[in-house]
Amino acid sequence: MRKSFDVVICGVGGQGIILVSDLLGQAGVLAGLPVRGTETHGMAQRGGSVEAHVRLGCVFGPRVPAAQADLLLALEPLEGVRYAWYLKPGATAVVNTAAIRPAGLKITYPDLKYLLEEIRKTGAHLLADDFTEQAKQLGSVKVLNVLMAGVAAPFLPVDFDTIMKALDLTVPEKFLSLNQKVLLWGRDYTRARPSGSKMAGEPRGSHG
Amino acid sequence: MEKKRYLLGNHAVAFGLVEGGLVASFAYPGTPSSEITEKLVELAGEGRFYVEWSVNEKVAFETAYGVALSGHRAAAIMKHVGLNVAADSLMTAAYTGVVGGLVVVVADDPAVHSSQNEQDSRRYACFAKVPCFEPSSPQEALEMARFCFSFSEEFGLPVLLRLVTRLAHGKSDVQLGGQVQVSRIKAGFKKDPLRFVMVPANARKAGQGLNEKQQLLAQAMEKVPFNQFQKAPGDTLIIAAGLGWLYAQEVLARRQEAWPMVKVATYPVFENQLKEALKEVRRVLVIEEGEPVLEEMVERFSRKVNPGLDIHGKMDGCLPREGEFSVELIAQSLDRMAGKPPRVFSSSPSLPMRPPVLCPGCPHRASFQLLKKVFGQSAIFPGDIGCYTLGINMGTIDTCLCMGAGISTGAGLARMESDRPVVAIIGDSTFFHAGIPALINAVYNEANLVVAILDNRTTAMTGHQPHPGTGETALGRKSREVALEKICQAAGADTVVLDPYQVKESLSVLEEIRKGKGVRVVIFRRGCVLLEKKESRSEIVVAQENCRGCKICLKSGCPAIQWLEKTPVITQFCTGCGLCVAFCPHQALVKK
Ligand SMILES: Cc1ncc(C[n+]2csc(CCOP(=O)(O)OP(=O)(O)O)c2C)c(N)n1
Numbered sequence: 001m002r003k004s005f006d007v008v009i010c011g012v013g014g015q016g017i018i019l020v021s022d023l024l025g026q027a028g029v030l031a032g033l034p035v036r037g038t039e040t041h042g043m044a045q046r047g048g049s050v051e052a053h054v055r056l057g058c059v060f061g062p063r064v065p066a067a068q069a070d071l072l073l074a075l076e077p078l079e080g081v082r083y084a085w086y087l088k089p090g091a092t093a094v095v096n097t098a099a100i101r102p103a104g105l106k107i108t109y110p111d112l113k114y115l116l117e118e119i120r121k122t123g124a125h126l127l128a129d130d131f132t133e134q135a136k137q138l139g140s141v142k143v144l145n146v147l148m149a150g151v152a153a154p155f156l157p158v159d160f161d162t163i164m165k166a167l168d169l170t171v172p173e174k175f176l177s178l179n180q181k182v183l184l185w186g187r188d189y190t191r192a193r194p195s196g197s198k199m200a201g202e203p204r205g206s207h208g
Numbered sequence: 209m210e211k212k213r214y215l216l217g218n219h220a221v222a223f224g225l226v227e228g229g230l231v232a233s234f235a236y237p238g239t240p241s242s243e244i245t246e247k248l249v250e251l252a253g254e255g256r257f258y259v260e261w262s263v264n265e266k267v268a269f270e271t272a273y274g275v276a277l278s279g280h281r282a283a284a285i286m287k288h289v290g291l292n293v294a295a296d297s298l299m300t301a302a303y304t305g306v307v308g309g310l311v312v313v314v315a316d317d318p319a320v321h322s323s324q325n326e327q328d329s330r331r332y333a334c335f336a337k338v339p340c341f342e343p344s345s346p347q348e349a350l351e352m353a354r355f356c357f358s359f360s361e362e363f364g365l366p367v368l369l370r371l372v373t374r375l376a377h378g379k380s381d382v383q384l385g386g387q388v389q390v391s392r393i394k395a396g397f398k399k400d401p402l403r404f405v406m407v408p409a410n411a412r413k414a415g416q417g418l419n420e421k422q423q424l425l426a427q428a429m430e431k432v433p434f435n436q437f438q439k440a441p442g443d444t445l446i447i448a449a450g451l452g453w454l455y456a457q458e459v460l461a462r463r464q465e466a467w468p469m470v471k472v473a474t475y476p477v478f479e480n481q482l483k484e485a486l487k488e489v490r491r492v493l494v495i496e497e498g499e500p501v502l503e504e505m506v507e508r509f510s511r512k513v514n515p516g517l518d519i520h521g522k523m524d525g526c527l528p529r530e531g532e533f534s535v536e537l538i539a540q541s542l543d544r545m546a547g548k549p550p551r552v553f554s555s556s557p558s559l560p561m562r563p564p565v566l567c568p569g570c571p572h573r574a575s576f577q578l579l580k581k582v583f584g585q586s587a588i589f590p591g592d593i594g595c596y597t598l599g600i601n602m603g604t605i606d607t608c609l610c611m612g613a614g615i616s617t618g619a620g621l622a623r624m625e626s627d628r629p630v631v632a633i634i635g636d637s638t639f640f641h642a643g644i645p646a647l648i649n650a651v652y653n654e655a656n657l658v659v660a661i662l663d664n665r666t667t668a669m670t671g672h673q674p675h676p677g678t679g680e681t682a683l684g685r686k687s688r689e690v691a692l693e694k695i696c697q698a699a700g701a702d703t704v705v706l707d708p709y710q711v712k713e714s715l716s717v718l719e720e721i722r723k724g725k726g727v728r729v730v731i732f733r734r735g736c737v738l739l740e741k742k743e744s745r746s747e748i749v750v751a752q753e754n755c756r757g758c759k760i761c762l763k764s765g766c767p768a769i770q771w772l773e774k775t776p777v778i779t780q781f782c783t784g785c786g787l788c789v790a791f792c793p794h795q796a797l798v799k800k
Pocket residue numbers: 236237238239265287289290291293323324593594595596610611634635636637638639662664666667668669670
């Protein structure tokens with residue numbers, strides 16, 4: 001059995017996780033792969049913890065099994081740790097370091113260093129940066145999701161042009177050009193890293 | 209042939225209903241079922257078929273039933289607890305039967321992602337004695353939805369299509385069929401009082417007829433395309449339903465093993481073939497999400513055909529009784545059966561939780577702040593279901609049972625707790641759904657309570673569907689808007705309408721209401737912030753010099769306010785609603 005390429009996307013309700021999951025899944029289907037996935041709709045979308053799974057080349061169920069994810073795309077660092085148990089050793093974790101603190105009087109938010117270390121402990125290669133800031137600079141925090149999909153793109157078993165094509169199907173026309181711009185930016189960010197898309201060593205820009 | 213699409217399970221169901229020749233669809237929103245109707249609205253285009261958001265599930269089902277009695281194909285779509293509301297109608301609709309195909313799509317929520325319980329709709333199918341189909345993938349969901357109409361017409365019975373959250377909100381590449389089926393039933397309602405008027409004499413006969421159909425149904429299920437046998441050597445048979453089938457397939461593929469397997473996708477089950485399969489093995493593992501429906505049947509069948517059969521599943525703890533399944537759980541159950549210690553998977557370290565919260569700028573937060581301030585610590589807030597249930601974090605939701613229960617629970621509490629204020633909380637959509645009879649009852653029977661209707665002009669929790677108070681229909685047509693205040697006044701309740709963001713005015717009106725007696729309705733009217741126009745937002749700034757560090761601003765739980773060392777910080781999520789400005793006692797938060 002050829003193993004599927006399993007992606008877990010996570011973050012906070014409202015960050016646009018579903019759109020990324022749709023983008024990657026559409027790209028897989030355009031590339032002719034069987035794709036399975038699952039999304040969080042409903043209550044958790046109101047600022048709760050959300051996850052989505054995309055399984056490229058999969059003919060089984062929608063959920064990524066424990067310790068089987070090849071890629072974790074965390075739009076928020078605390079959520080990255082919450083779902084890090086999906087990562088298999090040697091996988092890639094693309095993590096946004098910009099924290100969103102859960103609301104509440106008594107909550108203490110863990111130290112970023114600790115959070116990134118927890119993700120590293122899974123044996124995954126960590127690619128962490130403040131992508132929220134990048135998205136802001138490029139136009140809007142709203143496109144953080146697609147920007148990070150761009151960062152993840154070189155790791156996927158689907159070529160970039162196909163992901164670009166899938167973007168046409170997932171994003172409203174009005175916002176397409178900004179989304180194309182940040183998707184490209186994300187890809188180039190990863191490509192410009194010393195080791196290219198093959199991950200090794202300390203990721204540039206890591207705060208940990 | 210059309211290219212494959214990447215579809216949500218619910219969207220696949222919508223396509224399936226359309227390919228099955230849907231003429232009219234009726235639904236009340238509810239996670240995880242809402243996207244079916246949303247997709248149907250999109251597909252309806254220029255009147256290809258009719259789509260409706262009905263006021264509740266009972267009304268949705270009965271309206272669909274009416275369409276089916278006139279010989280057309282109809283769907284009623286709801287979440288699992290919606291079927292409780294429609295159950296009265298379903299039970300007897302099974303007696304009268306239908307003429308045109310009637311499909312009831314019910315989405316169950318194992319693991320309770322977005323619900324108040326975990327009930328299994330297959331029990332309703334058995335209870336009502338109607339056929340039930342359960343898909344294991346979006347592709348199969350499409351094919352079943354299409355198939356259900358003709359099956360319903362063949363047996364003259366409503367048919368249940370049971371989904372679960374991971375199917376409804378699961379995704380897959382799906383091949384559309386492309387062609388739309390046409391019903392062979394002659395359209396037009398034909399009077400047949402013996403069949404359609406359930407007076408006792410007719411009901412007795414109809415009940416007998418329904419029982420007689422059961423045998424035919426079970427026989428028909430031996431031939432429907434969805435059940436599946438997978439032959440392999442081995443003395444242990446896996447019987448799986450729904451997603452359990454795929455999880456089991458994945459576990460075995462990874463272990464490079466093949467076991468005999470049966471997929472059960474239809475109820476009543478294909479008894480003969482199943483019994484044959486049970487004869488040939490020593491052991492079975494039954495994999496099904498929800499109640500041990502199949503497991504109980506297997507136990508019953510095995511008594512006749514294989515009394516020594518070793519049965520594993522939910523009842524012996526091989527698989528968990530509650531929640532949803534995963535590849536890991538199925539792998540563990542196989543280990544347990546083999547007497548091996550199940551492999552444990554690491555989970556995340558202990559981390560701060562991130563429960564859902566009211567959005568920044570949510571008008572409900574303002575209403576709750578006002579109610580808390582005026583009615584005080586001793587007040588009881590019987591609640592209801594909607595975004596506003598998240599008021600649990602503010603201490604302003606004390607109960608949540610089912611839709612519409614807040615007002616009636618409040619009336620009961622108020623009767624006993626005469627020295628405490630009772631303020632029932634209910635949303636606008638929920639009020640239309642099941643709140644109106646409760647309000648009438650409370651007024652008529654002289655209850656002493658305040659009813660706060662949080663009118664955010666939408667059904668927010670489930671994705672902002674319209675309702676009669678919005679004056680818009682599912683298909684986007686303008687309709688007659690039903691005014692909440694007129695309904696309340698007609699019921700005989702004293703009624704006021706407030707804007708929760710007019711804090712001063714609201715406080716003084718509420719103060720008067722607090723002193724009153726009888727049923728007093730307060731309608732807090734302010735649109736859900738996610739639907740408001742974004743241009744006119746003001747900016748909130750912190751006047752550091754005024755802040756005394758009292759943290760009162762944090763008490764509302766607004767996610768846009770964070771505390772950094774000694775003062776609050778307003779983050780990018782702020783919508784400028786100004787609630788914190790109104791409640792800060794030291795003018796440390798200022799609207800710019
Ligand atoms: C019988 C039943 N049907 C549907 C639901 C799903 N559901 C939960 S809350 C809700 C609507 C809430 O709308 P509203 O009362 O206007 O409150 P809002 O979310 O807008 O604050 C629905 C449809 C349910 N829980 N029970």
